[in-house]
Amino acid sequence: MNFLAPIGNFTLGLLAEIGRIFIFAWEAIGRGVAPPYYWHQIGTQMLRIGYNSLPVVGLTAFFTGGALALQIYEGGSRFNAENLVSSIVALGITRELGPVLAGLMVAGRVSAAIAAELGTMRVTEQIDALVTLSTNPMKYLVTPRIIAAVLTLPLLVLVADIIGIMGGYLVGTRSLSLNGGAYIKNTVDFLTFGDVSSGLLKAAAFGFIIALMGCYHGFHSKGGAQGVGRATTNAVVSASILILAVNYLMTALLFTGK
Amino acid sequence: MVKMSNSNTAKDHIVLKDVHKSFGPKHVLNGLNLTVKKGHSMVVIGGSGTGKSVMLKSILGLLHPDSGSILIGGRDVTGMKGAKRDEVLSHFGMLFQGAALFDSLKVWQNVAFGLMQGKGMNAKDAKEIAIEKLHQVGLGSDVGELSPAELSGGMQKRVGLARAIAGDPEIIFFDEPTTGLDPIMADVINDLIVDCVKRLGATTISITHDMASARKIADDISMIYKGQILWQGKAGEVDNSGNAYVDQFIHGRADGPIQMDVFKA
Numbered sequence: 001m002n003f004l005a006p007i008g009n010f011t012l013g014l015l016a017e018i019g020r021i022f023i024f025a026w027e028a029i030g031r032g033v034a035p036p037y038y039w040h041q042i043g044t045q046m047l048r049i050g051y052n053s054l055p056v057v058g059l060t061a062f063f064t065g066g067a068l069a070l071q072i073y074e075g076g077s078r079f080n081a082e083n084l085v086s087s088i089v090a091l092g093i094t095r096e097l098g099p100v101l102a103g104l105m106v107a108g109r110v111s112a113a114i115a116a117e118l119g120t121m122r123v124t125e126q127i128d129a130l131v132t133l134s135t136n137p138m139k140y141l142v143t144p145r146i147i148a149a150v151l152t153l154p155l156l157v158l159v160a161d162i163i164g165i166m167g168g169y170l171v172g173t174r175s176l177s178l179n180g181g182a183y184i185k186n187t188v189d190f191l192t193f194g195d196v197s198s199g200l201l202k203a204a205a206f207g208f209i210i211a212l213m214g215c216y217h218g219f220h221s222k223g224g225a226q227g228v229g230r231a232t233t234n235a236v237v238s239a240s241i242l243i244l245a246v247n248y249l250m251t252a253l254l255f256t257g258k
Numbered sequence: 259m260v261k262m263s264n265s266n267t268a269k270d271h272i273v274l275k276d277v278h279k280s281f282g283p284k285h286v287l288n289g290l291n292l293t294v295k296k297g298h299s300m301v302v303i304g305g306s307g308t309g310k311s312v313m314l315k316s317i318l319g320l321l322h323p324d325s326g327s328i329l330i331g332g333r334d335v336t337g338m339k340g341a342k343r344d345e346v347l348s349h350f351g352m353l354f355q356g357a358a359l360f361d362s363l364k365v366w367q368n369v370a371f372g373l374m375q376g377k378g379m380n381a382k383d384a385k386e387i388a389i390e391k392l393h394q395v396g397l398g399s400d401v402g403e404l405s406p407a408e409l410s411g412g413m414q415k416r417v418g419l420a421r422a423i424a425g426d427p428e429i430i431f432f433d434e435p436t437t438g439l440d441p442i443m444a445d446v447i448n449d450l451i452v453d454c455v456k457r458l459g460a461t462t463i464s465i466t467h468d469m470a471s472a473r474k475i476a477d478d479i480s481m482i483y484k485g486q487i488l489w490q491g492k493a494g495e496v497d498n499s500g501n502a503y504v505d506q507f508i509h510g511r512a513d514g515p516i517q518m519d520v521f522k523a
Contacts, residue, residue: 120361125358126358126359126361128315128358131320132318132347133347134345134375135372135376136344140375
């Protein structure tokens with residue numbers, strides 16, 4: 001029965017880690033409600049997380065929209081459904097690809113940056129210094145990053161939706177000779193508020209995950225430069241996996257009710 | 259202000275009673291007892307891994323002792339959290355071993371951080387005080403506009419010292435204040451510490467293994483070994499302590515009762 005021991009140890013370790021993450025998140029949210037509020041910190045983080053991620057998210061959305069248009073045109077031509085390109089590109093981008101790809105790109109960029117910054121602050125005693133200066137590090141470092149990510153990810157995804165649809169439009173009209181007016185009309189007629197808002201809701205959840213994972217792993221970093229490197233990797237991997245898992249759960253809840 | 263409960267505790271500013279702290283199977287503090295009188299400069303000497311930093315972090319509340327009690331001005335602060343802990347910490351200043359300056363802030367913002375975030379002072383007034391404190395540690399106003407990464411190790415320590423004294427604290431901790439500095443800069447830092455402490459009339463605890471530094475800044479010296487204080491006396495008595503551990507440490511001898519874990523082939 002010895003083979004069960006490592007499985008048991010792994011399960012207990014995983015449950016303990018999940019518990020620690022929940023407590024960390026609860027503390028970050030709970031402390032965010034009470035003053036003082038670090039507005040300047042929130043603004044700075046919104047700029048770093050949102051504005052600085054625009055190029056990478058925009059390029060990802062543009063090329064994904066274009067590739068999606070090509071695939072749907074090629075696949076649809078097998079059963080004379082080429083005219084569905086605009087509708088499916090819009091649906092695919094707003095409901096799934098926009099939030100998921102933006103989430104993954106921002107996870108790679110922002111989760112890693114947060115974990116590295118907080119991890120370095122931890123190993124160089126800067127977080128301890130905050131405490132000695134009567135400043136709660138959870139409130140000063142963690143809560144503003146979570147608030148900023150939850151607010152900016154939906155905005156980023158909105159931009160990604162527009163650029164992604166634009167990518168599909170450009171490929172559709174330039175490469176596939178689709179009619180531009182008809183393309184836009186089909187997109188506008190077919191898209192509903194629910195398609196866009198569900199993606200934005202997902203984006204807010206992904207923003208929470210990205211900031212939480214970056215902060216959690218960075219905050220608990222130990223062991224010098226190697227520890228900071230480990231925290232950075234763990235932040236990106238855990239944020240990416242959670243984004244994909246939560247995306248499935250939210251899709252099931254929002255669109256199928258199951 | 260930290261309330262004083264009676265005249266004895268008013269005199270004994272910091273008291274640690276039978277403090278224990280373990281990390282897993284490793285017992286770092288083993289019933290540590292230490293008393294620091296108000297306005298005195300206590301230097302705790304001891305080798306690496308003997309519990310010096312854990313002791314300081316336990317007093318600050320960065321670590322929580324497993325048992326025992328810590329009194330500041332007669333008030334038991336063991337396990338204190340939240341706003342009460344913040345209130346206690348508002349009377350503290352701390353110079354960290356690596357200075358622990360905030361990379362993302364300018365030098366003056368580092369010095370003024372506790373004034374602005376902890377005490378709610380506006381930026382203009384806090385900057386004036388920060389520049390004044392930088393002058394006290396021998397740095398010009400122009401340094402205030404630099405980022406910590408642009409400073410040398412000695413300058414970073416001085417900025418750390420300016421930050422530690424910015425709020426005119428009653429208690430200041432110095433964690434290895436001269437480690438990593440050349441002997442001349444180390445002496446400059448020692449002089450600044452003595453000067454600042456005299457000016458503020460603060461109670462201080464410094465931890466170091468630099469005996470030159472200890473002799474210069476201490477009123478009293480304690481020797482920590484295996485998580486316990488095994489000798490305490492006046493700074494002038496350290497050379498005639500009659501304690502074999504203290505003698506071995508201050509003379510830096512490999513032979514003696516303190517055995518290092520060194521692998522010999």
